[in-house]
Amino acid sequence: MKNQAYRMALLYDFYGDMLTDRQKEFYDLYYNEDLSLSEIAENYGISRQGVRDVIVRAEATLTELEDKTGIIRRFHVMQDQLKGVLDSVDAIAKRNAQLYQDSEIEALTESIASVLEKLKQE
Secondary structure, eight states: OHHHHHHHHHHHHHHGGGSOHHHHHHHIIIIISOOOHHHHHHHHTSOHHHHHHHHHHHHHHHHHHHHHHOHHHHHHHHHHHHHHHHHHHHHHHHHIIIIIOOHHHHHHHHHHHHHHHHHHHO
16 A cells, blocks of 8 residues: 555656646645545535545546656656666775775766766755
8 A cells, every 4th residue: 555655646746737726636635634535525515426536537647647758667767777876986986995096086976976966866
C-alpha cells in the first residue's frame, strides 16, 4: 500500500496541474490528508460514489500522462545516473588526495560535485 501511495504522490507532484480544481481537491484530501471517501462526501454533500468517481478519473488522468510522457521514469533514470557520476567524481577526488594532491583537480572535482548536487535537487 505504501508503494501505491508513493506512486500516487509522485504522479500528483509531476502532473497534478493537469487535473481540474475539483479533482485536485479530492485527490489531496484522499491521498495527502488521508480522509476517507465517506468523509469527503459528507463535507461536500455528495455521494461516496461521486467522490470515488472523481478520484478514479484523476488517477486515470495522471497515469495516462505518465504512460504517454514517461517523465517520472526518466526522472528516476536521471537521478541514478547523477548518483553514478557523483560517485565517480568522489572517487577521483579521493584518488587525487591520496596520490597527487593536485589543487586544480581538487577544485575541479569540487566544482563538478557542486553542480551535480544542485541537479539532484531539481
